[in-house]
Amino acid sequence: MSLGALRPSPLVEQATTHLREQITSGEWSVGTKLPGETALAKSLGVGRSTVREALRALAGAGLVQARQGSGVFVIANRPKEDWSTQLRQAAITDVYEVRMLVEVEAAQLAARRRTDEDIAALRAALDTRRTAGRAGDAAFVEADIALHEAVVAAAHNPVLTGLFTEFIPILKQRLLDLVELLNLRSDDPHHGEEGHTALVTAVTEGDAEAAGNALRNELRQTLALLHSL
Structure with a gap:
């Protein structure tokens, strides 16, 4: 042939x-x-x-x-899907369960490894998130994810950083959908402020256990909201 x-x-x-x-x-x-x-x-x-x-x-x-x-x-008649494709097609609850595993460990590592530059970046990201509380939902979600990026970056593990980067596009869209659908910021424009402040404080003070707990609690709350939809 x-x-x-x-x-x-x-x-x-x-x-x-x-x-x-x-x-x-x-x-x-x-x-x-x-x-x-x-x-x-x-x-x-x-x-x-x-x-x-x-x-x-x-x-x-x-x-x-x-x-x-x-x-x-x-051995197969269809190409296997790459990681990005799998994420786009996955249920957001599944994505969040994996995100929790990745980010909690990243927060604990960040508390142990953060540098002065990381601390400055975390505080700046927290301030930006607070400022974004006065802006629209898209800007707020963007600032929220940027803070989480700063935490992951402070872990100084390129594999964790790369993995979290893969999550970002799907997280931005799904978080924006969640905020708008449940109108989460109607009563509190700075939704999640207390938890994010606790996270940044724990990382900057080098308290790995507190950092992990703060992030775990925050993500569990969001996951509970997702399961309620």
Whole structure:
């Protein structure tokens, strides 16, 4: 079966697309052994190195798997979803449960590792959140998340920082929806002020237990609200 020769511009991407289509269309079903690199290269009109890179991309997408001494086999007919896609599709309550695990640990680490620069950033973020209490819901949510970002940053763990960064887009939209839906700021424009002040105080004073408790309590309250919807 000929797959059709490819045009000379990004060949790896084109090869990957062509091979992926053979899998997702069902032409190569799950369990099928793919033709060898030489055969694929000839069908696609590219070099073996291009085919090899395309197969790596397909393996990264969870579609194929190389089995030593046996060849490359189709193991799925749909690419696995990346982390960002999973977050966008997840229930917000599930996101919050994971957020609690991540941020509580981050707050405790921040209390142990914070620097003078971190303390200044936390206090500034808290002041900004207070000021945003006089603004609209979008600005308030933005300031709220920025304070949480400052806490995570003070933990000085790039993996935690990267993980929390992935949460931010979904958190902004869902928090804004929550604030507007429940009209949370009608009676208290600075909703959550006490808890956030306690969090910043605990981190700046180096009290890891208090920092973790303050953040855990705040997120539990929000999670309870989400479950009530």
